[in-house]
Amino acid sequence: MTKRIFNFSAGPAVLPPPVLERAREEMLSLQGIGMSVMEISHRSKHFQAVLDAAEQGVRGLLAVPDNYRILFLQGGATLQFFMVPMNFLGSGETADYVITGAWGKKALKEARRCGDVNVIHSSAEGGFRSVPEQAELIFSPNAKYVHYTSNETIEGVEFKYDLDGGGVPVVCDASSNILSKPLDISKYALIYAGAQKNIGPSGVTLVIIRDDLVAAVPENQHSMLDYRLMAENQSMLNTPNTWGIYIISLVCEWLREQGGLAAMEELNKEKAAILYNAIDSSDGYYTGHADPNCRSLMNVTFRPPSEDLEKQFCAEAAAAGFDGLKGHRSVGGIRASIYNAFPKEGVTALVDFMQDFAAKNG
Numbered sequence: 001m002t003k004r005i006f007n008f009s010a011g012p013a014v015l016p017p018p019v020l021e022r023a024r025e026e027m028l029s030l031q032g033i034g035m036s037v038m039e040i041s042h043r044s045k046h047f048q049a050v051l052d053a054a055e056q057g058v059r060g061l062l063a064v065p066d067n068y069r070i071l072f073l074q075g076g077a078t079l080q081f082f083m084v085p086m087n088f089l090g091s092g093e094t095a096d097y098v099i100t101g102a103w104g105k106k107a108l109k110e111a112r113r114c115g116d117v118n119v120i121h122s123s124a125e126g127g128f129r130s131v132p133e134q135a136e137l138i139f140s141p142n143a144k145y146v147h148y149t150s151n152e153t154i155e156g157v158e159f160k161y162d163l164d165g166g167g168v169p170v171v172c173d174a175s176s177n178i179l180s181k182p183l184d185i186s187k188y189a190l191i192y193a194g195a196q197k198n199i200g201p202s203g204v205t206l207v208i209i210r211d212d213l214v215a216a217v218p219e220n221q222h223s224m225l226d227y228r229l230m231a232e233n234q235s236m237l238n239t240p241n242t243w244g245i246y247i248i249s250l251v252c253e254w255l256r257e258q259g260g261l262a263a264m265e266e267l268n269k270e271k272a273a274i275l276y277n278a279i280d281s282s283d284g285y286y287t288g289h290a291d292p293n294c295r296s297l298m299n300v301t302f303r304p305p306s307e308d309l310e311k312q313f314c315a316e317a318a319a320a321g322f323d324g325l326k327g328h329r330s331v332g333g334i335r336a337s338i339y340n341a342f343p344k345e346g347v348t349a350l351v352d353f354m355q356d357f358a359a360k361n362g
Ligand code: PMP
Pocket: 010, 011, 075, 076, 077, 078, 079, 103, 149, 151, 152, 153, 154, 173, 174, 175, 176, 194, 195
């Protein structure tokens, strides 16, 4: 097999090798039909089976109740920043936003184009290191929905609970932690996630939306931005990302074989703990970014003692076969993204490297 390196990319990110191998096996002929999945009509029975498998895969893993639709859209999570308010926030109406990092800020900016937005919590002043407790959140009277980001990919800050809207519909950007653990879907009105971290390749956005929201979409929406039309057409109003949906079906199968999301959560906790322990036991050499009670299981963010050492760390790590560790350009530092498919051996290898680096450059 071609040698694989440890890929800590925040997304597009590492995919499970068995999924890549299966895709390779089926590249020329999907299940013996003599054509690849990229070469067949999305209206064919062969692709319909792939779409059904992807949908059922997500539904089964997340135990999505029957009164929710599962959609595979395009435009990335970024389009959802706009599509959500465009469908559910009219002018003169209010939506609540909880801002715990850079992606939430972007979602907020788009929502402001549609209606009134109330930021009911922001951790910007503290440098986006924390998340609020449920009890701190006071929703606006008549809020159409409350929006939050369950895992802020850049800062590495994660909610450890499903936010309860107390009657206000909850909309969640779960791009970087969906499928990493079980979720209580019934607490949400709409969840969206770009696929390119835990679900599959880029170019597909998973949307899980409750039926009453689908029904509440106003008439005369632009077709491509209309959740109801997308739901009525089973995500195939136009040509969907057939390849992406195919890979999602395989990732779901792989996750089922691993024991599902409860098993993934255990493994993800174990992997993250190895890294956070290395940070905490470095005698202050490495500083973690997030407050300990909201440390992300997916994106582990930390800093060596200086910017020079940070550059040296990244260069030496790359030479040692660790890819993608440089923090996001907006915040710097080191970010180790360790999604579902990232192997535990890669985490222990990074910890060895970190200890070695600290000993040599202390
Ligand atoms: N939200 C979060 C939490 C993200 O991590 C990202 C991408 N890294 C986005 C939104 C934007 O996703 P996309 O590139 O699919 O538009």
